[in-house]
Amino acid sequence: MSDALSDDGSVNQDDSQEDVMTPAELIAKLEEAWLNEKFSPELQENKSEVVECVMEQLTHMEENLQRVKKGDAKASIHRMEIDRIRFVLSSYLRSRLQKIEKFFPHVLEKEKSRGEGDPSLLSPEEFAFAKEYYANTETYLKAVALKHMPPNLQTVDMLKAVPEPCLDSFVFLRVKEKQENILVEPETDDQREYVVDLEEGSQHLMRYRTIAPLVSTGAVQLI
Amino acid sequence: MFCEKAMELIRELQRSSEGQLPAFNEDGLRQVLQEMEALYEQNQTDVNEAKADGRADLIPSIKLRHCCLLRNQRCLTAYLYDRLLRIRALRWEYGSVLPANVRFHMCAEEVQWFSHYKKSLASFMRSLGGAEGLDITQDMKPPKSLYIQVRCLKDHGELEIDDGTVILLKKNSQHFLPRWKCEQLIRQGVLEHVMS
Amino acid sequence: MDTQSYLPVQPGVGMEENFLSLDDILLSHERLPIRTECSFPRLGFLDKSSDSQDIPEGTKMELPLWLSKGLYEKKRRVLSVELPKVYREGWRTVFNADPNVVDLHKMGPYYYGLGSQMLHFDSPENPEIAQTLLQTFMGRFRRNMDSSQNAYNEDTSALVERLDCLEKALFSSGQSGLNSFQSWEKGRASQLTASSLVLNYRKRKINDIQP
Numbered sequence: 001m002s003d004a005l006s007d008d009g010s011v012n013q014d015d016s017q018e019d020v021m022t023p024a025e026l027i028a029k030l031e032e033a034w035l036n037e038k039f040s041p042e043l044q045e046n047k048s049e050v051v052e053c054v055m056e057q058l059t060h061m062e063e064n065l066q067r068v069k070k071g072d073a074k075a076s077i078h079r080m081e082i083d084r085i086r087f088v089l090s091s092y093l094r095s096r097l098q099k100i101e102k103f104f105p106h107v108l109e110k111e112k113s114r115g116e117g118d119p120s121l122l123s124p125e126e127f128a129f130a131k132e133y134y135a136n137t138e139t140y141l142k143a144v145a146l147k148h149m150p151p152n153l154q155t156v157d158m159l160k161a162v163p164e165p166c167l168d169s170f171v172f173l174r175v176k177e178k179q180e181n182i183l184v185e186p187e188t189d190d191q192r193e194y195v196v197d198l199e200e201g202s203q204h205l206m207r208y209r210t211i212a213p214l215v216s217t218g219a220v221q222l223i
Numbered sequence: 224m225f226c227e228k229a230m231e232l233i234r235e236l237q238r239s240s241e242g243q244l245p246a247f248n249e250d251g252l253r254q255v256l257q258e259m260e261a262l263y264e265q266n267q268t269d270v271n272e273a274k275a276d277g278r279a280d281l282i283p284s285i286k287l288r289h290c291c292l293l294r295n296q297r298c299l300t301a302y303l304y305d306r307l308l309r310i311r312a313l314r315w316e317y318g319s320v321l322p323a324n325v326r327f328h329m330c331a332e333e334v335q336w337f338s339h340y341k342k343s344l345a346s347f348m349r350s351l352g353g354a355e356g357l358d359i360t361q362d363m364k365p366p367k368s369l370y371i372q373v374r375c376l377k378d379h380g381e382l383e384i385d386d387g388t389v390i391l392l393k394k395n396s397q398h399f400l401p402r403w404k405c406e407q408l409i410r411q412g413v414l415e416h417v418m419s
Numbered sequence: 420m421d422t423q424s425y426l427p428v429q430p431g432v433g434m435e436e437n438f439l440s441l442d443d444i445l446l447s448h449e450r451l452p453i454r455t456e457c458s459f460p461r462l463g464f465l466d467k468s469s470d471s472q473d474i475p476e477g478t479k480m481e482l483p484l485w486l487s488k489g490l491y492e493k494k495r496r497v498l499s500v501e502l503p504k505v506y507r508e509g510w511r512t513v514f515n516a517d518p519n520v521v522d523l524h525k526m527g528p529y530y531y532g533l534g535s536q537m538l539h540f541d542s543p544e545n546p547e548i549a550q551t552l553l554q555t556f557m558g559r560f561r562r563n564m565d566s567s568q569n570a571y572n573e574d575t576s577a578l579v580e581r582l583d584c585l586e587k588a589l590f591s592s593g594q595s596g597l598n599s600f601q602s603w604e605k606g607r608a609s610q611l612t613a614s615s616l617v618l619n620y621r622k623r624k625i626n627d628i629q630p
Contacts (some may be wrong), residue, residue, distance in 0.1 A: 055352035076369055083366040083403065090359040093351070097344075097359070101311070102426065125350040132343040137307060140336045145299045148256050150263035153296050161300065161438040163428060224465060224483070233444050242425025243619050269461070283490075283497050284459045290489035301439045305427060312424035316614035325620060367609035405611070412613040412621065418606075 023057060027085060030054050034092040036215055039172070039222035041208055042165035043099045043107055044215070048123040054089050058082060100130050103165055105158040108134060134158070167209040174203050177219040184210055225262065225291040228254045229298035236305050244309045247330040252299065259295050262288045310337050314344065315360055318407055361406050371402045373414040382408075425616070434535050442584070446532045447485040451503060454479050456496040484536055491540060500540040505530065508544070511551045518558035523583035530583040531556060559586065567593025571601060 021029070033047045061082050068075045100107055100122070108130055111121055122130060138158065146154045179198040185207065186193050198204065203223070214220040232251050239245045266288045273281045310333055313321055319341050326334065349356035379392035384404055392398075392408075397417065408414045430442040437443050459465075459474040466474050474480075482490075482498075490497045504510060505526045514521060523530045534552045538545050566578055567590040579590060602608050 052352055055357065059353045079369055080366070083362075083369065086357070087362040087365050090357065090362040093357070093359045097347070098426065125347050129343050129347045132339065136336055136339040136343070137304075140307065140332055141300060141303055144303055144330065144332045145252065145256070146296075149259055149296060150292065153259070153292060156296070156300050161304075163431070163437045163439070166432060168432075226483075230444075230448055233441055237441055237445065241615050241619055242423075242427075243616065265461075280458065281460055283457050284462050286497070287459060287462060287486070287490060290486055293489070294485055297438060298444060301428075301441060301444055304439050305441055308427060309425055312426075312616060315424035316616045322620070364609060364611060371611070402611070409611040410614045410617065412617045415613070416611040418610050 021053070026050065026053050026057065027088075030085075030088055030092065032218070032221060034088050034095075036222045037092055037095045037099075040212075040215060041167060041169045041171075042212075043096060043103065043121055045119050045121055046096075046123040046126060048125075051089065051093070051123070054085065058085060058089075096126065097129070099165070100126060101133060103162065104130050104133050104137075105162050106164050109159060167207075167212065169208050170205055171208045171211075172203065172205050172223045173211060173215075173220045174223050175200050175220050179214065179219060182210065225258065225288075226294045226298065228258060229295045229302075232302045233298055236302065242309050242312050244306065244313070244325065244328050246328045247306070247333065249330065252302075255295050255299055259292055262292050262295075266292075306333065307336060311340060313337075314341060316410060318360070318411070319345075361403065363406065363410075366402060369402060370399050371405060372417040372419065373398055373400055373405055373409070374417050375413070376415055377413060379408070379413045423615075430532070434538055436536075443532075446529045446536070446584075447488070448483050449529055449533050450481040450483055451487050452479065452501040453482050453487055453498045454501065455498050457498075484533065488536070488539055493541060500537075500542075502537065502542060502544065502548075503533070506534055506537055506544075506548050506551075508547075511547060514551050514555045518555040519562060521555075522581045523559075523586065524581055527583045528587075529585075531585045532583075556585075563590055564593060566590075568597055570594070571597055 029047070029050050033044070033050060037044050061078060065075060065078055065082070068078070107121065111127065111130075114120065120127075141156065142154075146156065175198040178200045181195045182198060183193060183195055198220070211220055215222060228251060232248055232255070235245055235248060235251075266285050269281045269285050269288075272278055273285070310329065313325060314337070317325070321337075329337070344360075348358055348360075351357040351359075375392045375394055375396045375398070378394050381389050382392055382400075382404070383389050384401060390398060390400075392413070405414055405416070409416055427441065428437055428439040430440045430446070431437040436447060455474055455476055455478045458476045461472060462474050463469065463472045466478060466480050468480075469478075487498065487500050491500060510526075527533070531552055534548060537548060542548070563582070563586055566575070570578070575590075575594070579587060582590060599608065602610075
C-alpha cells in the first residue's frame with residue numbers, strides 16, 4: 001500500500017496529511033466505518049488505511065505496555081483499551097468478510113466493472129480472499145455434482161444463483177451534514193414520491209437505497 | 224412425481240436445525256443424478272423422434288422433463304451450497320481443527336473445501352499487519368473485563384497464559400483467567416464463564 | 420451481535436425466489452390444482468388416477484408450484500392453474516372479516532409466500548388476492564408484534580402454532596430481540612457462552628448412546 005502511494009508525490013502528500021490524525025480521531029473513524037458496515041445491507045468501500053493505522057496503533061500500545069511495570073494500575077486500563085479497540089476492529093473486518101462470502105459473485109463483478117479512477121470496494125487482501133472463495137466453491141460444486149449431470153446442465157450461473165444484497169432494506173441513520181431535497185420513493189402504489197430535508201443531528205428510518213450515496217460520502221451515519 | 228429424492232435431501236437439511244451438519248447423503252445424491260440421467264435420455268429419444276417424424280405433440284412432455292432436470296439441478300446445488308455454509312460455521316465456532324464426529328459427516332470434497340477455506344481465512348488474517356496478524360474469529364463479544372472467572376467442564380490438560388504461567392485445566396476446577404485466552408475454550412464447551 | 424455463524428440463504432422478497440434458498444425450494448414444492456390444456460404423451464404414470472400411457476388434454480390434477488411455473492406460458496396454453504381454495508373469493512371474505520381468527524399454519528403454512536407466487540399466473544382475481552394478502556398481514560401484524568415483544572419466558576407454542584412461516588420468522592426475531600435485551604438488563608450480555616453448534620453435537624452424542 002505505502003509503496004504504491006510513494007510512486008506519486010501528490011498522493012504521498014495527502015497520505016502524510018492523513019498521518020496527522022490523532023489516535024482519538026483514528027478510533028472515531030474506525031467506529032464510524034464499523035457502524036456503517038454493520039448496518040448497511042451491502043458492502044461499503046474498504047477503509048484499509050484506517051485498518052492499517054489501527055493495527056499499527058495496537059502494536060504500538062502493546063509495546064508500550066511491555067515497558068510498564070507489573071501490577072501498575074495504569075497497565076490494566078491500557079490493556080482494556082487495547083482489548084476494546086481490537087474488538088471493534090475484528091468485528092468490523094468480520095462484518096465485511098461475512099458480506100464478501102454472502103455476496104461473492106456480485107462483489108467480484110462490481111470490482112471487475114469498476115472504472116479506473118473509482119475507489120476499490122475490496123482491499124487487496126479481501127480481493128484475494130473473495131477470488132479464492134469463488135474458485136473453491138465453484139470447484140467443489142463441479143466435482144461433487146455438476147460434472148456428473150447431463151451436458152447441458154453442468155454449469156450454474158453464480159451471479160444468478162447467489163442473491164444480491166437487498167438495497168430496499170430499511171436502516172436507521174443520524175444526519176451529520178444537512179441535506180436538502182432528498183427524493184423518497186413511494187412505498188405503495190397509491191403513494192407518490194416526495195422530497196425531504198434532512199437536518200443536521202436528526203435521526204431517521206429510511207430505505208437504504210435512498211441514502212446509500214450519503215453513507216459513502218460520510219454525510220450520514222448508520223446507527 | 225419426479226424430483227422427490229431431491230426434495231428429501233432438502234428436507235433433511237431443514238430438519239437439522241441451528242446449522243448442524245447431517246451426514247453427507249451420498250446415496251441420495253447418486254439417486255438424483257440417476258434420475259437426471261434417465262430424464263435426459265428419455266428427452267433425447269423424444270427430441271429425435273419429434274424431429275425425424277415431425278411429432279410436435281411430444282414437445283410438452285419434453286418441456287416437462289426439462290423442468291424436472293432444472294429442478295433437480297437446483298435442489299442439488301442448494302443442498303451442497305447450504306452444507307458449505309454449515310461447514311463454514313464450524314470453522315468459526317470450533318476453530319480450525321474439527322472433532323472427529325463432525326469430520327465424519329463430511330465427504331472428501333467437503334474436507335477439501337474446508338481446508339481451502341481455512342487457508343484463505345488464515346492468510347487473510349495474517350495479512351492484516353502486526354507481527355502475527357489479527358485473529359478475527361476471536362473477540363466475538365465486546366469485552367467488559369480483562370479477567371473472568373471460569374469453571375472447567377472437562378479435563379483439558381495444561382494452558383499457558385501470556386506471562387508464561389502454566390495452569391492445569393482439571394474438571395470442576397475454577398480459575399481467574401485473561402478473557403482473551405478463554406474465549407475459544409468457552410465456545411468449545413471446555414470452560415464455562417461464571418458470572419458473579 | 421455476530422455470534423451465530425451459520426447464515427443460510429434468505430428466501431426471496433415478494434414474487435422473487437432465491438435459487439439457493441431452502442425455504443423457497445420448500446415453498447415451491449407446494450401443490451396447485453391445474454388443468455392440462457394439451458396432452459403430455461408418455462407421462463401417463465404421473466397421474467395416479469388413470470393408467471393410460473399419456474396424460475390427455477383436460478386432465479385435472481395437482482402439480483407442484485415449480486413445475487406449474489416452469490410449464491406455464493401466457494401465449495401457448497400448456498396448462499391453466501386454478502386458485503387453491505384459500506385464495507378464492509369465499510375464503511378471501513373470511514380473511515377480510517377478521518384475519519386474526521384464521522389458522523394460517525393450517526391454511527399454509529406458506530400462505531403469503533404461495534399467495535405472492537400465484538401472481539405469476541394471469542388470474543383476473545390477482546388484484547383482489549394481492550389486496551387480501553396485504554390486509555391479512557397488516558391485520559395480524561400488530562398482535563404478532565405485541566406478543567413477540569412481551570411474551571418473556573412464556574410458553575408461546577399455542578400462539579406460534581397458528582402463524583404462517585413468514586410470521587413465524589418475524590415472531591422469533593422479535594423474541595430474540597426481547598431475550599437479548601433482557602440479558603443485557605441483567606448484565607449478562609457480556610457472558611461468554613458455548614457455541615450452540617457445539618452444544619447440539621454433544622446432545623446428539625448423548626442421544627446416540629442412549630437406546
